[in-house]
Amino acid sequence: MNPKLRRLLPRLLLVGLILGLALFAPLLTDQDPVKMTISERLQPPSADHYLGQDEYGRDILARLLYGARVSLAVALLAAAAAGVIGVTLGLVGGYFGGIAELFTVRLTDIVLSFPPMLLALLIVTILGPGAETLTLVLTILYTPGYARVAYGETLSARSVEYVEASRALGASPFRILFRTILPNISGPLIVQFSLTVASAILIESGLSFLGLGVVPPDSSWGLMIRAARGYMVYSPLPLLWPCLALTVTVLAVNALCDALRDIYDPKAAREGGLLQAARSLVRFPVAGEARRAEAEPAEDAQVKVSDLRIEFATPHGAFAAVDGVSLAIGRGETVAVVGESGSGKTMIGLSILRLIPGPHGSITAGSIALRTKQGDVLPLEQLDEEALEEVRGRDVAMVFQEPMTSLNPVYPVGEQIAEALRRHHDLNKREALAKAIELLERVGIPDAALRVRDYPHQMSGGMRQRVMIAIALSCTPALVVADEPTTALDVTVQAQILDLFQHLRDEGDSDLGLMFITHNLGVVAEIADRVLVMYCGRIVEEGPVREVFRDPRHPYTRGLLSSIPRVNQATGERAPLTAIPGTVPGPGERPQGCAFAPRCAFAEPRCSVEEPVAHSFAPGRSTRCLRWDELGPAAARDTEREITQEAGQ
Amino acid sequence: MTTSGNAPATTIVEARDLTKRFRASGGGWGRRAQVHAVEQVDITLAPGEVVGLVGESGSGKSTLGRLMLRLIEPTEGRIRFEGEDITDWSQGRLRPLRRRMQIIFQDPYSSLDPRKTVAGLIGEAFAIHKLYSRRERRERTVALLERVGLSADHLERFPHEFSGGQRQRLGIARALAVEPRFIVADEPVSALDVSVQAQIINLMAGLQRDLNLALLFISHDLSVVEYISDRVMVMYLGRIMEEAPARDLYTKPRHPYTEALLSAAPVPEPDVERKRIILEGDLPSPMDPPSGCVFRTRCPYALPACAEAPPPLREVAPGHRTACIRDDVL
Numbered sequence: 001m002n003p004k005l006r007r008l009l010p011r012l013l014l015v016g017l018i019l020g021l022a023l024f025a026p027l028l029t030d031q032d033p034v035k036m037t038i039s040e041r042l043q044p045p046s047a048d049h050y051l052g053q054d055e056y057g058r059d060i061l062a063r064l065l066y067g068a069r070v071s072l073a074v075a076l077l078a079a080a081a082a083g084v085i086g087v088t089l090g091l092v093g094g095y096f097g098g099i100a101e102l103f104t105v106r107l108t109d110i111v112l113s114f115p116p117m118l119l120a121l122l123i124v125t126i127l128g129p130g131a132e133t134l135t136l137v138l139t140i141l142y143t144p145g146y147a148r149v150a151y152g153e154t155l156s157a158r159s160v161e162y163v164e165a166s167r168a169l170g171a172s173p174f175r176i177l178f179r180t181i182l183p184n185i186s187g188p189l190i191v192q193f194s195l196t197v198a199s200a201i202l203i204e205s206g207l208s209f210l211g212l213g214v215v216p217p218d219s220s221w222g223l224m225i226r227a228a229r230g231y232m233v234y235s236p237l238p239l240l241w242p243c244l245a246l247t248v249t250v251l252a253v254n255a256l257c258d259a260l261r262d263i264y265d266p267k268a269a270r271e272g273g274l275l276q277a278a279r280s281l282v283r284f285p286v287a288g289e290a291r292r293a294e295a296e297p298a299e300d301a302q303v304k305v306s307d308l309r310i311e312f313a314t315p316h317g318a319f320a321a322v323d324g325v326s327l328a329i330g331r332g333e334t335v336a337v338v339g340e341s342g343s344g345k346t347m348i349g350l351s352i353l354r355l356i357p358g359p360h361g362s363i364t365a366g367s368i369a370l371r372t373k374q375g376d377v378l379p380l381e382q383l384d385e386e387a388l389e390e391v392r393g394r395d396v397a398m399v400f401q402e403p404m405t406s407l408n409p410v411y412p413v414g415e416q417i418a419e420a421l422r423r424h425h426d427l428n429k430r431e432a433l434a435k436a437i438e439l440l441e442r443v444g445i446p447d448a449a450l451r452v453r454d455y456p457h458q459m460s461g462g463m464r465q466r467v468m469i470a471i472a473l474s475c476t477p478a479l480v481v482a483d484e485p486t487t488a489l490d491v492t493v494q495a496q497i498l499d500l501f502q503h504l505r506d507e508g509d510s511d512l513g514l515m516f517i518t519h520n521l522g523v524v525a526e527i528a529d530r531v532l533v534m535y536c537g538r539i540v541e542e543g544p545v546r547e548v549f550r551d552p553r554h555p556y557t558r559g560l561l562s563s564i565p566r567v568n569q570a571t572g573e574r575a576p577l578t579a580i581p582g583t584v585p586g587p588g589e590r591p592q593g594c595a596f597a598p599r600c601a602f603a604e605p606r607c608s609v610e611e612p613v614a615h616s617f618a619p620g621r622s623t624r625c626l627r628w629d630e631l632g633p634a635a636a637r638d639t640e641r642e643i644t645q646e647a648g649q
Numbered sequence: 650m651t652t653s654g655n656a657p658a659t660t661i662v663e664a665r666d667l668t669k670r671f672r673a674s675g676g677g678w679g680r681r682a683q684v685h686a687v688e689q690v691d692i693t694l695a696p697g698e699v700v701g702l703v704g705e706s707g708s709g710k711s712t713l714g715r716l717m718l719r720l721i722e723p724t725e726g727r728i729r730f731e732g733e734d735i736t737d738w739s740q741g742r743l744r745p746l747r748r749r750m751q752i753i754f755q756d757p758y759s760s761l762d763p764r765k766t767v768a769g770l771i772g773e774a775f776a777i778h779k780l781y782s783r784r785e786r787r788e789r790t791v792a793l794l795e796r797v798g799l800s801a802d803h804l805e806r807f808p809h810e811f812s813g814g815q816r817q818r819l820g821i822a823r824a825l826a827v828e829p830r831f832i833v834a835d836e837p838v839s840a841l842d843v844s845v846q847a848q849i850i851n852l853m854a855g856l857q858r859d860l861n862l863a864l865l866f867i868s869h870d871l872s873v874v875e876y877i878s879d880r881v882m883v884m885y886l887g888r889i890m891e892e893a894p895a896r897d898l899y900t901k902p903r904h905p906y907t908e909a910l911l912s913a914a915p916v917p918e919p920d921v922e923r924k925r926i927i928l929e930g931d932l933p934s935p936m937d938p939p940s941g942c943v944f945r946t947r948c949p950y951a952l953p954a955c956a957e958a959p960p961p962l963r964e965v966a967p968g969h970r971t972a973c974i975r976d977d978v979l
Contacts, residue, residue, distance in 0.1 A: 160759050161754045161755075161756060161759045161760035162759065162760050162761055162762040162763075164720060164752070164754075164760075165752065165754065165760055165761075165820075165823065166762075166773065166777075167720060168718060168720060168747060168750075168751060168752045169747060169751075169773065169774050169777050169778075169823070169827065170743070170744040170745065170746075170747030170748065170777050170778065170827075171773070171777045172741075172744070172777075175777065179773075180762055183762075183764040183765075184762065184763065184764055264764070265764075266763065266764060266807040266809065340842035340843060340844060341842055460931040460932075461931075462931055463931070490705035490706055490869065490932070491705060491869060491871070491910060491913045491914050492705060492909060492910060492913045492927075492928045492947075493705075493931060494913065494915070495912075495913035495914075495915075495925060495927055495928075496927055496928070498915070499925070499927050519842070519843055520843075520915060521843070521917040522914065522915030522916050522917045523915045524917070525915065525916065525917045525918060525919040526915045526916075545919045546919045546920060549917065549918070549919050549920075550920070556844075559844060560843055560844060561917065562847075563843060563844055563846065563847030564843075564847075564872060564917055565847070565850060565872045565873050565875065565876030565877075566872065566876070567875050567876060567895075567896075567899070569899075569900065572896045574876055576851065577847040577850055577851050577876070578847070579844070579845075579846075579847035579848040579850075579851055580844035580845075580847070580848075581848070583812040583813075583814050583815065583842075583845060584812075584842060584844070586812075599844075
């Protein structure tokens, strides 16, 4: 059975049982809930009266069951009525705006501005006490809650693209509201319903307790509690029963609504599938000795990563985001790490600053050796947090993709640079600020002396990225890791930033090592000396940019390069794109053998069995492909045609 | 509604002087601030024509696409669709027309209703327009899925069970369900991985050709636009800077902005040494665009005269129009 249904069923049964008990009260007990026997007041449980008798000698079980009818009917009716009215108001107000919005918002404001008890008193005074009045009071009280939730959710759902898609298809507003928006906001509404029912039962009890609800001698749980309270010192049992009934009912309704919400959320289950995927993952072989190319600039490397493995714990087992990666970045060298989403490229960047998001992620194998400015080599994987704080910023710095979220919005940018400076240098505030202005000038911010007082939101995306770079450069680190630093920027601004990086390298710090993480092969060609191509947590190909682009020796690299649209400049002819079929496997779906084999046009049966190791076939170049030698420049033409045919289908 | 004199076969959709100004929140001090999203744009698409619309963020290209479908109401200007002026039509009157014009979105994650199965997502298009019987709907849905490279096995799945590329295929299938003649594709491959982008471009190019669709392809990626478009329009700060057949525009740009944009795009050819034009500064605020030519504040060739009036688009070669007064430099 579906796990979601399995969760729902017992809860449904429990709530059903409670409703059944109330509904079939006359069948379950032959005692009269209002018949008094004063002589038997406050009797303990007996064979005739299973739960004992109250202060007038009435049967407690009968009063509990009959009382449940009133309590539950009032609560459910009020919660449902308030739900229908409130949700309609919220949907209409949120979707149409204008007068409808004004009406919904103001109406809820008015109701909410009354103290609930006062409102209840007012209505009871006008209409007189009783179950019907109580229902009306509760409906009015709870409508604003629903309206608010529905209004807020509709407001945000209205601008989502799938709602626009429905409009573009010509759907009527009615259809959009009830067929598209309502199902999508049902989660919070179901929660609201469960809270309302629980709260309505409690308020019903409270109002009856005050004498504003159900009129004696009729029974309700609130009335029972009110009456029993007076005698609780002599006889606590009559108080216990209605309280217990109240608690169990409220909890059961909450549990039911939780399960219902999950049922309506298609994303919330399918655990079976994931679990299986995770199991297959655990069997995944650990990458063995990756033989490295000897021509690597290992001697004067700023950073040397060996056999790095980064694992993430998920509810379904561990998976390796990075699996057996070795790399080195030499002094003054720019190395691009290129790959698609899920390739593990960002994790490698973060690991060099030991910033892997914990507690789920961790480095489980391998070493990261970082050369400091003094020339010492630090084993980063062994350092504690305190030592790492010293290293970060001083020896290695990071530039992130989204500068808006990586800068602190409440401080001027100058102060943020100054703070970074003062962490590693003995500078006073004024000196640090002067240095910050100097840095801003260096990263090409005009009027740096003025802009230093700007807050991040006053700057454009390109300017913010320059500030991030200034912060990264503030303590003249030996290595900068830039993770997609131009992806969020426009083409013309991207060109500015790439130009800045080149400029810094050529004229400033010629020793600065740069790790440039990107998915854009054009950027790689512009900026990098060497390129590492990643797929599914491994480096599949490595080499000098020119050589790799001219003569790729891994089918994945080849596929990436040929999936870029190109028009022949001489003839204007458009060759069909040779797309790579399929998609990048998800974290739990990595295939056996070569991870790229299922999408590879060159794959043979052995590729899905045998795990290829990194093969160094020329100085500085290596590939992880069993058939690398067949991938010469000329050999691939025919195969590319095959790929095109496959991808076109 | 008057029907225009020109034969409807030559244009499927046509907009004149299309302008959209949004009211900006928090304008302050008396005058209501306005965002000049689209300013006096003329655009025409012939049946089966692919027009690429290029621009950076904030250029108004997405707004222009939505204006043409009347998903957003224009502030000024007229829109004609298949010869009829639809500018003043009510949304109710437009509803049957929506079968003939569709949109494909950028984000394959937010553009599919997460609570509907694939059958429901694509079936909605039929249900709205009351097309076909129940059985036919199913058959047609399967045919559509196969057309975009998916299969009948996917009918009962929910969007979150698909990868980004597959979701984009679903978005395309939904748009094609009502058999439109005109599609606005708003950055349809920008959110996808490189290796998947090519699949979707191939798919769209094939469908466009086979179904003879008029396609407005909006993108910031110059190489993708060059690959798929017959004609390209370059937009900057709400205005069209240049418009030309794709090849002319890429080989002989006549507007300084186009020239800079082309030279700024990184090209995956490390052996090619290129002269790069780096534009100074950033896009000015669309709330307060520069007077005259909106590009003059970043233009390397700007003259005092550029500040006087927005230069109109002038024809400089057959089908090639540019909004620049400096014929002497390019």
